[in-house]
Amino acid sequence: MISDRPIDLGAVRLVAGVDVSVKNEESQAAIVVVTYPGFLPVETVLARCPTPFPYIPGLLSFREGPVLEEAFDKLKAEPDVFLFDGMGIAHPRRIGIASHMGLWLDRPTIGCGKTLLCGRYGPLPDEKGSAAPLVDKGETIGVALRTRTAKNPMFISPGHLADIPTAAELVLNCSPKYRLPEPIRLAHNAAGQFGQ
Structure with missing residues (x-):
């Protein structure tokens, strides 16, 4: 694991959502x-x-990392935490895009996957806030988290300088209305507008 450090949620003032569209x-x-x-x-x-x-599951950093580095270089604000549309340690090699980019940023990062890449989880009630440990090869690598009642869960895992409980709590707090955490939803919308 890259880091197993709780995020001080009381000190978080700025959260960044990160996404790439192709x-x-x-x-x-x-x-x-x-x-x-x-x-x-x-x-x-x-x-x-x-x-x-090319798109190869498990190798997203090689596809999205270069353009993300360019975007990070433009950033003037200093986010306390970065939420990635992709995985942290819930990854076959335990280094998804949130982990990889977290090392580069040296900031707390959290992976927020929409689809399961690896691991299994047990029964998950339909209510928002329900969570089940995500386990792979006997190791807990994240949680399946219901961010909206009766919708598919998100797969949350720490990337860097974060732990599973505070990563899941922050993501849930960042999901007041939609399945996607609000910072990622905004980044997704912005990334998809290519214009001229």
């Missing part, structure tokens, strides 16, 4: 920094470059 072999990264709590946008940065690597 269209016609061009990648656009978006980082949206919002206040926490409140989710008021503070800064949005975009970066675009040719997509350097």
